[in-house]
Amino acid sequence: MQFSGKNVLITGASKGIGKEIAIVLAKYGLKVWINYRSKPHLADELQKQIEEDGGKAAVIGFDAADESAFIAGVKTVVESDGELSYLVNNAGITDDKLALRMKLKDFEHVVKTNLNSAFLGCKEALKIMSKKRFGSVVNISSIVSETGNIGQVNYSASKGAINSMTKSFALEGAARGIRFNAITPGFIATDMTDELSEEIKKSYTDKIPLGRFGEARDIAKSTAFLLSDDASYITGEILKVNGGLYV
Numbered sequence: 641m642q643f644s645g646k647n648v649l650i651t652g653a654s655k656g657i658g659k660e661i662a663i664v665l666a667k668y669g670l671k672v673w674i675n676y677r678s679k680p681h682l683a684d685e686l687q688k689q690i691e692e693d694g695g696k697a698a699v700i701g702f703d704a705a706d707e708s709a710f711i712a713g714v715k716t717v718v719e720s721d722g723e724l725s726y727l728v729n730n731a732g733i734t735d736d737k738l739a740l741r742m743k744l745k746d747f748e749h750v751v752k753t754n755l756n757s758a759f760l761g762c763k764e765a766l767k768i769m770s771k772k773r774f775g776s777v778v779n780i781s782s783i784v785s786e787t788g789n790i791g792q793v794n795y796s797a798s799k800g801a802i803n804s805m806t807k808s809f810a811l812e813g814a815a816r817g818i819r820f821n822a823i824t825p826g827f828i829a830t831d832m833t834d835e836l837s838e839e840i841k842k843s844y845t846d847k848i849p850l851g852r853f854g855e856a857r858d859i860a861k862s863t864a865f866l867l868s869d870d871a872s873y874i875t876g877e878i879l880k881v882n883g884g885l886y887v
Contacts, residue, residue, distance in 0.1 A: 641868040644774065645725020647671040648867070649717055651704040651761060652731030654682035656830055657780065660856035661728055661863050662686060666695030668864060670726070673717055674699050677731065704731040704757035714764045724768045726867045729761040730780040732798070736791040747794040754798035755805070762809045762820060770816045776867045777813075779806050779822040780859070783882050786824060799824075803878050810876030819875035821866045826882025829853040849884030 648665050652658045654676040662672045663686075672690060674697055676683040683699045690697040700716060702709035717724050732754045735746050758779050769775030784792055785799035802822060809820040827833070827844055833853060836844075845851055862881050865871055 641668060641864055641870050643668055643670060643725075643868055645670070645723070645776075647673065647717065647721045647724065648726035648728065649673040649675060649700075649714070649724060649761075650728040650730055651675045651757060652677070653728075654679060654686055657825065657828065657856045657859050658728070658730040659686055660860040661730065662697070663690060663693075664857065664860035664864050665726075665867070666690045666693070666697060668868075669695075671696040671698065671721065673697075675704065675713065675731070676701050677703050704729075704761065705753045707756075707760055710757070710760040710764060714768060718768060723772060724765065725775055727761055727765040727775070727777045728780065728863060728867070729758040729777065729802075731757045732780070734792070734795050736795065738791055739793045742793060747797075750794035751798045751801070754795070755801050758802045759805060762805070766809065766813055766816070766818060769813075769818045773817040775813075775818045776871075777809070777818070777820045778863050778866050779820070780863070781806075781822045781824045781878065783824050783826045783880070783885065786878075786880075787886055806878065807876045814875060819866075819871070821871075821875060821877045821879065823859060823862055823866070823879045823881055825854065825859050826880070826885045827853045828859065829855055847885060848882070849887065852883065854881060854883055 648670045653662045653674045666672045674683045687697040702713040765777050782799040784796040806822040
């Protein structure tokens with residue numbers, strides 16, 4: 641894959657899917673800005689890993705749902721590199737419980753955190769990238785944005801809104817040469833899924849046509865494609881990466 645830009649900011653990049661996205665994009669020659677909100681040691685370890693593999697990385701800590709912090713973070717990137725070429729809005733939280741037990745504050749906290757962070761990222765990217773009339777943004781959504789899920793009324797609402805918002809930003813960014821897309825991961829193997837019993841894992845995989853959980857690398861490679869020049873005619877799309885689940 642080819643990349644005309646030189647750097648990428650990834651929110652929530654110190655672990656999980658965000659970490660794998662950082663590793664993959666660094667291998668394509670991009671300078672990776674590793675954003676974290678807590679546990680800076682994980683971000684530092686990832687930076688060291690990328691640099692030992694010959695890549696370029698920097699660590700930047702801020703709360704992606706905080707407007708002033710996000711603006712300051714983007715300013716730091718631009719002052720260092722002269723531009724922000726790519727953005728991956730990956731930061732997000734969950735607070736699962738059945739709807740009848742979910743308080744309004746539980747709903748608002750997840751929706752506000754997840755949706756605000758993606759909105760702030762897209763808005764700042766649009767503003768900064770417009771100066772060079774080039775850039776690409778990928779929002780990491782979720783399969784539950786399309787299917788819903790028991791116990792995740794708040795999370796599914798936030799991700800569904802991100803899908804719709806992505807399309808609107810794509811329309812506004814097109815005239816400026818800036819693309820906005822989203823990915824909806826299905827069941828991805830993580831530390832959390834490793835703790836599930838084999839019986840529960842089988843109940844999930846039986847529903848997946850490809851018969852297995854996805855890997856974080858599957859999402860990372862898909863993200864790289866959407867950011868890259870190879871996807872230069874793709875914008876406003878919601879890419880399903882779920883092994884054929886709910887085709």
